[in-house]
Structure formats: structure tokens, C-alpha cells
Amino acid sequence: MKHVLFRLASMLDKRMTEDEVVAQLADGMTLGIGGWASRRKPMSLVRAIARSKLRDLTLVSYAGPDVGLLCALGKVKKVIFAFASLDSIALEPHFRAARQAGSLEVEEFDEGMLQWGLYAAANRLPFLPIRAGLGSDVADRTARVRTVKSPYDDAEEFIAMPALTLDAAIIHLHRADQSGNGQCLGPDLYFDDLFCMAAKRRFMSCEKLIETSELCREGSVQTLRINRMMVDGVVHAPYGAHFTECPPDYPRDEAFLQLYAATAKDPEALAKFVERFVQPVSASAYREAVAQR
Amino acid sequence: MSDVARHEYCVIALAEALRGSGEILISPIGVLPNIAARLAKLTFEPGLLLTDGVATLMANVPALGAEATDVIAEGYLPYRSIFDVVWSGRRHVIMGAGQIDRYGNQNISAVGDWQRPTAQLLGMRGAPGNTINHATSYFVPNHTRRVFVEQVDVVSGVGYDRARKLGAQAARFHNLVRVVSNLGVFDFEGPDQRMRIRSLHPGVELSQVERETSFELARAPDLGTTRAPSVDELRLIREVIDPKGLGRKEVAA
Numbered sequence: 001m002k003h004v005l006f007r008l009a010s011m012l013d014k015r016m017t018e019d020e021v022v023a024q025l026a027d028g029m030t031l032g033i034g035g036w037a038s039r040r041k042p043m044s045l046v047r048a049i050a051r052s053k054l055r056d057l058t059l060v061s062y063a064g065p066d067v068g069l070l071c072a073l074g075k076v077k078k079v080i081f082a083f084a085s086l087d088s089i090a091l092e093p094h095f096r097a098a099r100q101a102g103s104l105e106v107e108e109f110d111e112g113m114l115q116w117g118l119y120a121a122a123n124r125l126p127f128l129p130i131r132a133g134l135g136s137d138v139a140d141r142t143a144r145v146r147t148v149k150s151p152y153d154d155a156e157e158f159i160a161m162p163a164l165t166l167d168a169a170i171i172h173l174h175r176a177d178q179s180g181n182g183q184c185l186g187p188d189l190y191f192d193d194l195f196c197m198a199a200k201r202r203f204m205s206c207e208k209l210i211e212t213s214e215l216c217r218e219g220s221v222q223t224l225r226i227n228r229m230m231v232d233g234v235v236h237a238p239y240g241a242h243f244t245e246c247p248p249d250y251p252r253d254e255a256f257l258q259l260y261a262a263t264a265k266d267p268e269a270l271a272k273f274v275e276r277f278v279q280p281v282s283a284s285a286y287r288e289a290v291a292q293r
Numbered sequence: 294m295s296d297v298a299r300h301e302y303c304v305i306a307l308a309e310a311l312r313g314s315g316e317i318l319i320s321p322i323g324v325l326p327n328i329a330a331r332l333a334k335l336t337f338e339p340g341l342l343l344t345d346g347v348a349t350l351m352a353n354v355p356a357l358g359a360e361a362t363d364v365i366a367e368g369y370l371p372y373r374s375i376f377d378v379v380w381s382g383r384r385h386v387i388m389g390a391g392q393i394d395r396y397g398n399q400n401i402s403a404v405g406d407w408q409r410p411t412a413q414l415l416g417m418r419g420a421p422g423n424t425i426n427h428a429t430s431y432f433v434p435n436h437t438r439r440v441f442v443e444q445v446d447v448v449s450g451v452g453y454d455r456a457r458k459l460g461a462q463a464a465r466f467h468n469l470v471r472v473v474s475n476l477g478v479f480d481f482e483g484p485d486q487r488m489r490i491r492s493l494h495p496g497v498e499l500s501q502v503e504r505e506t507s508f509e510l511a512r513a514p515d516l517g518t519t520r521a522p523s524v525d526e527l528r529l530i531r532e533v534i535d536p537k538g539l540g541r542k543e544v545a546a
Contacts, residue, residue, distance in 0.1 A: 082416055083416035085415060090415060095413070099410055100412070110417050111419050111422070112419060131426055131466075133422070134463055135456055136420070136450070136455070137402070137448040138417060141407065141447075156462055187347045187349070189371065190372055191372070
């Protein structure tokens with residue numbers, strides 16, 4: 001038994017660094033980002049993208065500071081979204097600034113439609129029917145969607161939510177092993193599994209990288225929500241969701257969130273923020289910078 | 294009961310919007326809608342389901358701002374399950390509105406040109422799906438012409454004119470129940486399903502509401518004042534649900 005586990009582990013070592021993940025991404029890609037608003041966002045991966053040369057990305061996200069930071073640093077061509085929020089500050093300030101400057105292409109959906117688009121992509125379907133969107137501006141103005149008629153006797157018309165197929169997806173979980181099994185110890189997985197299943201290349205960062213045999217000591221088998229079929233690369237990223245929340249490991253860093261938000265009104269403050277908090281590569285250097293603020 | 298504050302009338306009006314709901318999920322966005330849903334559950338709608346705002350269904354009705362340890366869980370409802378509830382229709386949401394028009398079209402997306410807004414708001418969030426699938430009410434703490442507009446810049450939540458255009462079949466779950474503002478209570482039982490004033494909060498003149506609204510409001514034949522909370526309801530609001538007085542800051546007295 002132990003022998004089999006050992007062989008599996010050595011065969012499927014998917015560990016890599018944030019910068020190695022970035023090396024697998026390319027300009028113009030469509031990138032899905034897990035988490036929700038300012039909750040359990042893969043921020044160490046987002047920072048790695050922020051300091052890379054990548055550009056013209058299309059982002060699909062239940063958006064928070066992931067989208068905001070990448071917009072602020074000119075990495076983004078288009079955002080596919082339903083909202084952008086920092087939770088404790090209702091509106092994401094950098095996304096707001098980019099929208100009001102007219103510098104972004106956007107496609108705006110209902111939040112349930114985003115789920116349906118990811119689910120369609122995950123199921124290799126071109127679309128899924130949904131009632132959400134009918135009658136609103138999503139139907140013919142803020143997003144490019146068509147309708148579909150039920151082939152049954154009811155002949156009812158629905159929105160045909162198109163598949164949101166992703167070139168790559170990034171998510172952050174609490175625990176993972178090196179072959180890509182991920183464990184969610186928090187209150188909500190959000191749609192992290194769908195982001196992975198909708199994407200061609202899938203990368204997961206984790207708070208703690210542990211042995212497979214340790215996973216069920218951390219939580220029940222029902223917390224193992226991401227399996228290794230869904231993941232191509234695993235990044236050990238302690239504090240990797242900071243300053244978004246990652247309970248039970250840590251709450252949202254409200255003071256840091258305020259500091260981040262203030263950079264939307266002040267280019268100098270943004271430059272300083274980037275130098276202090278985006279440039280540090282290692283988890284320990286980042287954590288030290290945060291501690292010294 | 295002359296010492297009832299304006300926000301407490303808002304709470305009563307929002308709670309009344311939930312009367313008769315039975316065993317469905319209530320999603321109250323904001324402090325006063327939260328107080329209202331809890332009040333309804335503690336009084337005339339004990340079957341309502343409420344979450345802690347994260348992913349736990351609460352069997353009990355803890356005070357606003359209570360510790361997580363005060364919650365008695367009766368179920369698990371992460372976002373994915375909430376979306377399932379939306380599609381199933383067993384839900385009543387109380388949302389805000391950056392703009393709302395006479396047919397109840399609501400905008401929380403952007404003000405100005407959608408391509409390049411003068412003010413980016415939250416985004417569509419769940420408004421399109423909510424309004425086409427289940428009961429929806431709105432709470433507006435600052436009733437002005439900037440909110441109650443002739444025409445919304447972006448339609449996030451679907452109003453009655455748009456719903457009608459979809460046809461009876463597609464719009465059969467569309468149901469805008471109430472709009473409650475800091476000035477009064479409104480429904481869509483006016484001619485052509487237009488917004489109608491149902492009651493004024495005590496101390497508010499009809500002329501004030503009309504001045505602060507960009508479109509013509511229909512009037513309920515029995516237009517009166519918003520009902521006052523009972524002694525027991527007032528005690529529940531002040532001592533049980535909102536002992537810290539968070540609701541008071543939400544609307545002008």
C-alpha cells in the first residue's frame with residue numbers, strides 16, 4: 001500500500017513555482033481565476049502575472065483584487081465578469097477606474113450565467129440553456145448571447161449561455177499534495193472546480209503542501225474537492241491568498257485592503273505598492289514586506 | 294408609538310413584503326433588509342430560511358453582528374446551491390438599486406454609457422437571474438430623482454415592461470413585490486403595471502415623494518401611512534435583532 005503511494009507520488013510530481021506557471025502562459029490568453037470577490041483568490045499567482053511581461057489577457061472571474069491589480073498594471077485586454085468587489089469596499093477601485101477610463105473591453109453577465117458558461121465548457125458543450133438574462137441588458141447589450149428554443153412541446157425560449165472555454169485557470173486551495181489533489185477547508189469552494197474543468201491548463205496554489213496520506217487528517221474526505229485529473233501544476237504558496245480571506249487559515253487583511261484600494265487614486269502610491277508588494281518573489285519576502293508596512 | 298424612527302418603518306415595510314412567503318430562502322442585501330427578514334422570521338413568517346451571509350443556513354435568529362458561535366446551523370448553502378435555489382424559484386431577494394424606473398427596471402451595473410461609464414457600479418451580479426426567476430423587492434435608503442429615474446442607463450433587474458415583451462410564458466416567474474424607500478412604500482399595481490405609491494412613512498408629504506421622483510407615480514386608492522411596528526416588533530428590532538443600533542445609520546431620520 002505504502003509502496004503504491006510512493007510510486008504515485010514520485011510519478012506525479014507537479015510541483016512548480018509561481019514564475020514557472022507564468023512561463024506556461026502566453027500573451028492574449030483567456031485566463032480563469034478562482035475564488036470570489038476578496039475571498040480565497042490565488043494572489044501569489046496574480047502577483048507573478050503582474051510582474052511578468054504578459055499582456056492582452058482576457059480574464060474570467062468572480063472579480064476582486066485579482067482583476068483590479070492586473071487591470072491597474074496594464075495586463076488586461078478584456079474582462080468577462082458579473083461584478084467586481086472587494087467585499088468590505090463594495091466596488092473594486094482599480095476595475096472601476098479602468099472602466100471609467102474606457103480602457104477595457106468587457107462582457108458582463110449575470111453571475112449564474114458565468115457558472116453556466118464554465119459548466120458548458122467543462123462538459124464540452126457549446127452552450128447551456130438558462131432563464132437568467134432574459135429581458136435584461138445581458139440579453140442583447142452587455143454580452144453576446146443568442147437564444148434557443150426548447151425542442152419539446154413547451155417551445156419555451158431561453159438564453160443559450162455560450163461555453164466559456166479557458167486557456168488556463170488558476171485557483172488557491174488550503175491543502176494539496178504534489179500530484180494535484182486539493183483540499184478546501186473553508187466555507188465555500190466557490191466555482192474553483194469548474195474553472196479547472198473549463199481550462200486547458202490548470203494551476204493550483206496551496207497554503208500547505210502535504211503528503212497524500214495526511215489529507216484526511218486535515219479534514220473529511222468530502223473536503224477533497226479538487227482531484228489531480230483537474231490540475232497540471234501545484235504551487236506551494238503559504239499566505240498565497242493574502243490580502244483576500246482564506247479561512248480557517250487567515251481572515252481578510254482589512255488594513256492592507258484599504259492600503260491597496262487607496263492606490264487607485266494615486267499613481268505614486270501604486271508604484272510604491274508594486275515595488276514593495278508585487279516585486280518580492282518568494283513567499284517569505286512577501287510576508288516580510290507585509291509585516292513591515 | 295411616536296418615538297418610532299424612520300428606519301423602523303422601513304424595516305416593517307420590508308418585513309411586510311415577505312408576508313405569505315412560507316418556506317423559502319430570503320436573501321436580504323444590506324442592514325435594514327437583514328433586520329426585516331429576521332423580524333419576519335421571528336413573528337409572522339417562521340418558515341423563512343436565512344443564511345449567515347456566508348454558507349450556513351441559520352436555524353435561529355441571532356442579532357446582527359453576533360459571533361459565528363451564536364449561529365445554530367440547520368444547513369449548508371454555498372454559492373452554487375444558492376444559484377440552484379434561484380433557478381428553482383424558492384427565494385425572495387431584497388436588492389438595492391442605483392437607478393430604478395416606473396416599471397421596476399433596476400440598474401446596479403453602470404451609470405452613463407455602458408461602454409465607458411461615468412460611474413461603474415457593482416455589475417449585474419445576480420439581478421438578471423433573480424428577477425426572471427423569483428420574487429424580488431428593492432430597498433432604496435436615499436429616495437431622490439437620481440435613483441428614481443425616467444429611464445435606467447443599464448437594465449440589470451428586469452421590469453414589468455420588459456417582462457411583458459418576453460411573453461407570459463417566459464415571464465411567468467417574474468414578480469416584483471415591493472420597493473421600499475426612506476420616504477414610502479411602492480408596488481407595481483398601477484395602470485400598465487407601473488409603480489404605485491402604497492403608503493407614506495409618517496412625516497412624509499406626498500408632494501415630497503413626487504418632487505424626489507423623476508416619473509409620475511400612480512396612487513393606491515387607500516393610500517395612507519406605513520403601519521407602525523407593534524410594541525413586540527419594536528422590542529424585537531431594538532433588543533433582539535439590532536441591539537447595536539446599526540439600522541439607525543442607514544437612513545436619514
